[in-house]
Every structure is written in C-alpha cells, then in structure tokens.
Amino acid sequence: MTAPPCVVAALTAADAGEALTVQYAAYLAEARRYGTTEIPPLRESVAELAADLGRPDIRAFGAWAGERLVGSVRLRGGGLGTGSGCLELARYSVAPDAQGHGIGRALMERAHAELAPGDVSWLVTGARSDENLRLYRRAGYEETGHLVDSAGVDLLRLERLAR
Known part of the structure; x- marks a missing residue:
C-alpha cells in the first residue's frame, strides 16, 4: 500500500x-513499549497544545494526506x-498507519529548514525506541545524554548542529 502524497505546512x-x-495515537505505541500511559505527550490537553501553537517561540508543522492530518x-x-x-524538536508524531512512508522525514526536513x-x-526519545533512533541518527542527531522522565521512562537526548 502506498500513502497519498503529503503536504507539510504550518x-x-x-x-x-x-x-x-x-x-495520542503515535505515543500510545511508545506507552505500550514502556508499559506506562503517563508519558508527557499523552498527558497534554487540547488547550495546552493550542496555547503552545500560539506562542511566538514555537514553530509547528503538520503533514496532511488529503484532508487528514497524519503527522x-x-x-x-x-x-x-x-x-x-x-x-x-518536540512532540514529533506520525499516525501509526501512516508510518514508513517518509512523512516523519518530511516533517523533520521542514523543521530543519527553519x-x-x-x-x-x-530532542529526547525513548532509549528502546529503535525505529525513532534510526531516523534521528540518519538525520544527523548524536546522543548527548541520558535522562529519566516523570513516568520513569529511560530517555536519550540527541543533538544536531544545523549547517
């Protein structure tokens, strides 16, 4: 199955x-991997996300496949x-049924263009989130630290210098 082309926009x-x-859909897979639904992206409300999107120090991008937001x-x-x-680079999300079609890469490239x-x-990602780590490393991110979030999940911090 091929995904429809996506358009990335603010x-x-x-x-x-x-x-x-x-x-929520994307991070539920992570919650299952780590055995907790208390991870911060699953605790964010619509009001908090809307407020985030209105802040001047935040640029947010979505990927649409037709009328559907997929990332x-x-x-x-x-x-x-x-x-x-x-x-x-925060709350990086791709709908589970849309993963593997370059949507995540397109979102990352758009963010990097800023x-x-x-x-x-x-960014931070779960230490056992191998698919995420592969994507981030291919994009030039390198591990710079280790931390544990409020849900007790082991995380890795990765950084990338823009060139």
Missing part, C-alpha cells in the same frame, strides 16, 4: 484537536534561525 491553534489525536512536529526555543539558537547554520536542535 499548524495553527485551530489544528490543535486533530494534532492531539495524531499525537506533526514542534520546534521550541529562543533564537530560532539566528545561528546561535538551541531549539527542541534553522540557520549554527543553530542546535535537540
């Missing part, structure tokens, strides 16, 4: 409900596009 607060649905990502942090910024040479983007 997310707005009006997209919050649909974006949260995709986020999203947010860049958070000051100094965006200045060459001296340190930005978090960065100036010298900006550092960072």
